[in-house]
Amino acid sequence: MLLHQFHSRFPTEDACIEYFKAVRMQQGVSCPECKTITHKWLGGRKVFQCPQCGCLIPLTKGTVMEHSKLSLSSWFYTMHLMTSVKQVLSAKEVQPQLGASQYPPIWLMMMKLRNIMGKRDAIYELSGEVELDEAFFPIRVPEEAQGETIRRGAGSQRQAKVLVIVESKSADEVLLSYLKSQDKGDKAGKFASMMKGKSIKKVVHYIKMFVLDNLNANTIDKIVREYVAKDAVVITDNSSSHVNLSEYFSKHESFTEKGNVDEVVKSVLPWVHIVIGRCRDGIAAIHGDVDAQFLQLYLNEYCWKFNRRFFRDSSDPKYDLFDRLVKISALYTSDIKWRNYEQIDDEDVI
Numbered sequence: 132m133l134l135h136q137f138h139s140r141f142p143t144e145d146a147c148i149e150y151f152k153a154v155r156m157q158q159g160v161s162c163p164e165c166k167t168i169t170h171k172w173l174g175g176r177k178v179f180q181c182p183q184c185g186c187l188i189p190l191t192k193g194t195v196m197e198h199s200k201l202s203l204s205s206w207f208y209t210m211h212l213m214t215s216v217k218q219v220l221s222a223k224e225v226q227p228q229l230g231a232s233q234y235p236p237i238w239l240m241m242m243k244l245r246n247i248m249g250k251r252d253a254i255y256e257l258s259g260e261v262e263l264d265e266a267f268f269p270i271r272v273p274e275e276a277q278g279e280t281i282r283r284g285a286g287s288q289r290q291a292k293v294l295v296i297v298e299s300k301s302a303d304e305v306l307l308s309y310l311k312s313q314d315k316g317d318k319a320g321k322f323a324s325m326m327k328g329k330s331i332k333k334v335v336h337y338i339k340m341f342v343l344d345n346l347n348a349n350t351i352d353k354i355v356r357e358y359v360a361k362d363a364v365v366i367t368d369n370s371s372s373h374v375n376l377s378e379y380f381s382k383h384e385s386f387t388e389k390g391n392v393d394e395v396v397k398s399v400l401p402w403v404h405i406v407i408g409r410c411r412d413g414i415a416a417i418h419g420d421v422d423a424q425f426l427q428l429y430l431n432e433y434c435w436k437f438n439r440r441f442f443r444d445s446s447d448p449k450y451d452l453f454d455r456l457v458k459i460s461a462l463y464t465s466d467i468k469w470r471n472y473e474q475i476d477d478e479d480v481i
């Protein structure tokens with residue numbers, strides 16, 4: 132969505148409230164006391180009321196905004212900013228845009244949004260042809276390791292291990308699913324004929340990234356079994372981290388990276404390495420060395436936006452990326468705390 136479209140759709144706090152109310156009513160507002168699905172809205176108090184037991188349900192109850200003291204327009208504008216760019220925005224950049232005097236509430240809001248993006252993507256599994264590899268992302272040296280000699284290579288305290296899984300599909304197939312999602316399935320034939328003779332045969336469809344505690348085969352096996360369809364064709368290098376995969380997947384192709392790494396990367400695992408490079412460079416450029424405990428949240432945002440990249444510029448609000456984020460913000464809650472300092476309650480900060 133373009134900035135002027137955002138301003139014309141949401142000129143006031145009331146406009147944001149009206150829209151969020153409509154989204155919640157469409158999803159069904161459940162009474163926390165008697166579980167009745169109620170649609171009664173008390174406009175003056177801006178709350179729902181259960182027609183059965185009379186219970187009052189705040190507009191943001193059971194959503195990611197629950198307990199937040201920030202206005203809905205601050206949430207909406209932040210969601211607009213986050214969904215307008217490919218990269219993972221920093222709260223330091225968003226804070227002045229909102230005219231906010233304090234940094235913690237903005238940081239927390241964005242981390243909560245990243246948290247629910249991860250929850251949403253977790254419901255989908257990857258299928259078809261799936262490339263899989265591990266990557267190392269730069270992180271700040273953890274406090275407990277400060278003062279230690281910094282190790283080089285895979286065991287370095289400066290690096291987090293990340294499992295990256297990329298589903299690639301034929302270009303035609305990705306195009307068709309995009310067109311169908313926009314009710315334009317009838318145009319598929321026209322676009323398919325445009326693709327004929329083009330050199331792009333396979334493109335990245337969806338991706339997933341997970342911060343790993345270690346590179347043990349069992350650790351990787353558990354994640355892959357959970358998020359990759361059993362009938363997928365899994366393509367990996369020949370590292371020991373992947374030894375269990377052949378037992379589970381009927382089609383596991385592994386290739387040795389020894390000797391000619393570049394050739395294997397280009398010919399066998401091209402997409403996973405392209406995705407790793409773009410994501411790692413983008414996060415490093417904007418955030419520098421991130422705190423290891425928050426890296427997964429940044430990856431969540433990158434993956435969620437990447438997986439819906441075709442919707443970023445949609446002119447139809449029905450499909451716009453911003454609207455998708457508003458919808459999931461109404462569906463999920465987040466228990467992320469300010470820098471995970473449990474002793475500080477959310478409500479003191481946000």
Ligand SMILES: [Zn+2]
Binds near residue numbers: 183184
């Ligand atoms: Zn009730």
